[in-house]
Amino acid sequence: MALKRLAVWAAQPYQKDRLFDPASPLNRDNCLEPFHALKARLSAAGWECRTQDAYKAPGIVPDAVLFSDLPSVPLSSALGNWAGKTRNFLILNECEVIRPDNWDLRNHEGFEAIFTWSPRLVDGRKYFKLNFSMTFPAPDAAPTAERTGFCVMIAGNKKRPHPLELYSEREETIRWFEREHPGEFDLYGAGWDRKTFGGPRLVRALNRIGPLTRLLAERFPSYRGTVKEKRPVLAQYRFSICYENAREIPGYITEKIFDSFFAGCVPVYWGAPDILSHVPKACFIDRREFATHEDLYAYMKNMSEEEYAARRQAIRAYLESPQAREFSGAFFAETVAKAVFI
DSSP states (O other): OOOEEEEEEOOGGGTTTGGGOTTSTTOGGGTTHHHHHHHHHHHHTTEEEEETHHHHTTTOOOSEEEEESOOSSOHHHHHGGGTTTSEEEEEEOSOTTTOGGGGOGGGGTTOSEEEESOTTTOOSSSEEEOOOOBOOOOOOOOOGGGOOEEEEEEOOOOOOOOTTBOHHHHHHHHHHHHHHOGGGEEEESTTTTSOOOOSSHHHHGGGGOHHHHHHTOOOOTTBOOOOSOHHHHHTTEEEEEEEOSBSSOTTOOOHHHHHHHHTTOEEEEESOTTGGGTSOGGGSEEGGGOSSHHHHHHHHHTOOHHHHHHHHHHHHHHHTSHHHHTTBHHHHHHHHHHHHHO
16 A cells, blocks of 8 residues: 655644654653654554655645644645646644634635634544643642642733733732742743733844844743743642633634643643533632732632632543544544544
8 A cells, every 4th residue: 555645734844754753852841742642643553744844845635734823825826836736635723813825714725624623614524622732741640738838820921912812910910929929929931021022024034133122121020030831830739720812612622721730830721711511610719700910819818728729639530521622633543644644
């Protein structure tokens, strides 16, 4: 039987098959494991799976191409001389707040199957359910007493002019803790020591001028720098602030709440309106239930050790359940491979 090939369309840093290299520095927190699992699943079925440059350079036309979010140019332009010769698949990762072009149905023409977390699109014919996927390590079981920090946030400093964005809510939470309880909150992530320019593309281009962004940066006293891996940092804290990039978008549940779960840290979550359809209520604190930061803080501060332990146990039970498996790398590989094999 002739060898079949799947090209995974990757951004430049992930090319040369770095997308599939577990030892790559790009594989922070083993975030690329779903693609490693996909490569292994396809290999077992007699398929080769590589990044697109591995086929473009020698002039090989693969049987299928998998895109993670829409390419920045029309599909036919991205494919070049592959256009009309390959089966094309698409994973919709980013929501409309970040990538509005992902959700313009006209852009979906030319794709045989599209994988999405959005229940609004899933029909079992062209659109197939696929959640954000990640590695499921054994959850951290360190005693609560070893958690010397109270609350933490790990997130990038971003801005987006959209009515559903939660970037501004993250910043409000940061500023509240810095003002009211500065010794009980730490901030990590990229960009908090730089000014982020938003708006038109010409203005956003100023973000490339490092000295200017640092000079004009606001000061965040809680900022502790970037992290190489999230889990060891989160494991030092009792609670973490886990706001999605956007709110009120059904199915949009990213790695943020799971990062906290894997570290045995109880998350304060805000994002998908249907979160309870995917994650049990006992596993997290629902930010929507608190009218003010004062109310939220009081609840966190007064939580008994018994309740805290029960929440951590609920997290461990959930991560071992079939319900959580739908967010795993194994499920990702099975779902994509099934469509490719048809």
